[in-house]
Amino acid sequence: MQTFPIFLNLRDRRVLVVGGSEAAARKVELLLSAGAQVALIADKVGGELAELIDEARISWAGRDFDEAELDGVSLVIVASEDEALQARVSQAARGRCLPVNVVDRPALSSFIMPAVIDRAPLTIAVSSGGTSPALARRVRAEIARALPATLGRLARFAEIFREQVRRTLVVPRARRLFWDRVFDGRVGELALAGDEIGARRELIRLLDGVRRETPPPGMVHLVGAGPGDPDLLTLKAHRLLQRADVVVYDRLVSAEVLAMARRDAERLYVGKRRAHHCVPQQEINDRLVALARAGKSVVRLKGGDPFVFGRGGEEVEALTRAGIAVEVVPGITAALGCAATAGIPLTHRDHAQACLFVTGHLKDGSVDLDWEMLARPRQTVVIYMGINALGVISTQLTARGLPTSTPVALIENGTTERERRVVGTLACIEQKAARSGFKGPTLCVVGEVVGLAHTRERDFHFESRIGL
Incomplete structure (x- = not known):
């Protein structure tokens, strides 16, 4: 996050706008809609600005900028093409710790004017941090198309009952679930349609019924987080993250995916940290049971797919034995996601008629695989958690007849911006891995299909098998 999003209350506060351009007129329009008292400094004015001055909606000083104009000002906007004036006003405002925005000059600005969607009292702002205002406007248009024009009615309606709901439902989770039912159900439909009387009647009926209901029991959702790219989350996974009371996660879950969770959800880390041991699986199971019994909606967020080397089966067994409701939401497993971004087809009519997923270490840390099966020709082998066992893997596969060529x-942090790849052969991959210094989650793909990958410049060092 390059800039901190914040909404300022400018009602009846003095704001200085410098410049008489069309851009200045647009800024003045926004400021007036927020209730600000606008003072304009410009040599010349015309069009809408002139009309606003004639109507006494803004004050105008037809003179050059003087620092004294900043007295009593809460905000400064510069919409002039005079670069010397831009720099002078920016420096003076910053010297007084006043928020200042110079149109199209992020370096001179202490805040960025976002693209705004106004569904008063609901306001949505989109910013690119000044890097691409055109993109921010495009995103604003996409969001605006998705939102009903009457959405403000729903916000105003909810405000009427906010205090009554707070007094009736003292538990925060109960209030949140109630408002979810309001916005997603009949009450929301009536309010958006303008039938406030019908919406009030329906909300009172719903609130009265909820007051007598037994609080819903807790539940655990084992959710596949995918290989790291948040765009690869399923719609259901995203919806559950937005509704979870607690998110239990480990180191295989990327920060970008974790950021998709509801802001006020509790986050519970159960993975390995520097100088700390992994939380034992039994302890994780016990925590999930305890959270659900406390009435929490729990998302157990697991890298890739919960049932592909994610111990999801163990956790389902423990929850079921404890009588806890559990749901499994599949995710894109690392083999599929990482191979796709690397351009490696896991199966191919000419090279691989089968694909095997195996783990590079067992529960006790050893490597004990069916090497005869893995060394068969015309197949692809994907090895999870095998980065520290490459020497054993290469030795065992070549000993069973797989060519050293x-x-x-090796794909580290696949599908994310931190993705790195190294390509070699069974003869040299251990040495290449050592030089790469891979420390993040790394997937190993073995087979002729690796040679079919689309070469990329970014950290994709594929070498011909000739001479290797």
Whole structure:
């Protein structure tokens, strides 16, 4: 996050606008809609600005900028093409710790004017941090198309009952679930349609019924977080993250995916940290049970898919034995996501008629695989958590007849901006891995299909098998 989003209350506060351009007129229009008292400094004015001056809606000083104009000002906007004036006003405002925005000059600005969607009293602001105002406007248009024009009615309606609901439902989670039912159900439909009487009647009936209801029991959702790219989350996974009371996660869950959770949800880390041991699986199981019994809606967020080397089966068993309701939401497993971004087809009619997923270490830390099966020709082998066992893997596969020239790809932090890849063969991949210094989650792909990958410049060092 490059800039901190904040909404200022400018009602009856003095705001200085410098410049008489069309851009200045647009800024003045926004400021007036927020209830600000606008003072304009410009040599010349025309069009809408002139009309606003004639109507006494803004004050105008037809003179050059003087620092004394900043006295009593809460905000400064510069919409002049005079670069010397831009710099002078910016420096003077910053010297007084006043928020200042110079149109199209992020370097001179202490805040960025966002693209705004006004559904008063609901306001949505979109900003690119000054890097691409055109993109921010495009995003604003996409959001505006998705939102009903009458959405403000729903916000005003909710405000009427906010205090009554707070007094009736003292538990925050109960209030949140109630408002979800209001906005998603009949009450919301009536309020958006303008039938406030019908909406009031329906909300009172709903609130009265909820007051007598037994609080819903807790539940655990085992949700696949995918390989790291938040765009690869399923719609259901995103919806559950937005409604969770607690999110339990480990180190395989990317920060970008975790950021999709509801802001005020409790986040509980149960993975490995520097100088700390992993939280034992039994302790994780016990925590999930305890949270659900406390009436929480829990999302157990697991990298990739919960049932592909994610111990999801163990957690389902523990929750079921404890009588806790549990749901499994599948995710894109690392093999599929990482191979796709690397351009590696896991199956191919000419090279691989099968694909095997195996784990590079067992529960006790050893590597004990069916090497005869893995060394068969015309198949792809995807090894999870195998970065520290590459020497054993290469030795065992070549000992069972797999050529030392067989291509191998290592993909670290696949599908994310931190993705790195190294490609070699069974003969040299251990040495290449050591030089790469991979420390993040790394997937190993073995097979002829690795040679079919689309070469990319960014950290994709595929080498021909000739000479390897």
